[in-house]
Amino acid sequence: MTAVSYDDFEDLELGEVEAMPANPKPQVASEGDDDEASDDFSELDDLLADAMQERRETLSVAETRKRAKAGFGLSAEDQDRVRRWELAREWLPVANTAVFRRYVCACGFHSTVFEGLFLEQRHRHSSHANRWTAAEASQANLPNDTAIRVKSIPMCQRCAESKGFSLKTDIIWEA
Ligand SMILES: [Zn+2]
Numbered sequence: 188m189t190a191v192s193y194d195d196f197e198d199l200e201l202g203e204v205e206a207m208p209a210n211p212k213p214q215v216a217s218e219g220d221d222d223e224a225s226d227d228f229s230e231l232d233d234l235l236a237d238a239m240q241e242r243r244e245t246l247s248v249a250e251t252r253k254r255a256k257a258g259f260g261l262s263a264e265d266q267d268r269v270r271r272w273e274l275a276r277e278w279l280p281v282a283n284t285a286v287f288r289r290y291v292c293a294c295g296f297h298s299t300v301f302e303g304l305f306l307e308q309r310h311r312h313s314s315h316a317n318r319w320t321a322a323e324a325s326q327a328n329l330p331n332d333t334a335i336r337v338k339s340i341p342m343c344q345r346c347a348e349s350k351g352f353s354l355k356t357d358i359i360w361e362a
Contacts, residue, residue, distance in 0.1 A: 244272055245276065252269065255269075278309070278310060279308060279309050279311055281307040281317070282307045282329050283305075283329050283331045284319055285305075285334070286303050286319075287301055287333065287335045287336070288300050289336070290338055290343065291337055291338070292340050293341050293342075296344075302336070303321060304322045304324070304325060305319040305321055305322055305334075306321075306322040306326070306329075
């Protein structure tokens, strides 16, 4: 792009500067950020560089996906790159989701155990496409949701005795 440096404006007489409108570069004003007029051009350079970098990453990921579709296995590095790109560009974070499993017994008793923490994401181009990926920690800027997976069971700690099984431990299995 055309290089117009900040120095061009510093050469102006002080009086002229004061007489000028707040933003002396109307062609840049439409880009937003009127507050920092002197930085507009370097910011535009940065934006352009970012956009080009983003474009390169997108093309590279598209190429990698095409290879995967054609049946070529992806290296762990490629998989990681595609996943990072998807996280950054294609899937938007929606909520922290704590997933619980609720065991509902035939006797009416139920117990609930924590299964894991997930990040709910929504596809950038489809508001109906959501997915949940395992997360190590919740993100403070997102709302917290709770999801419960329900499973029916025929016997629980409350009714085991009545069915002839004591909860007195005979064997412990480490899961
Ligand atoms: Zn029960």
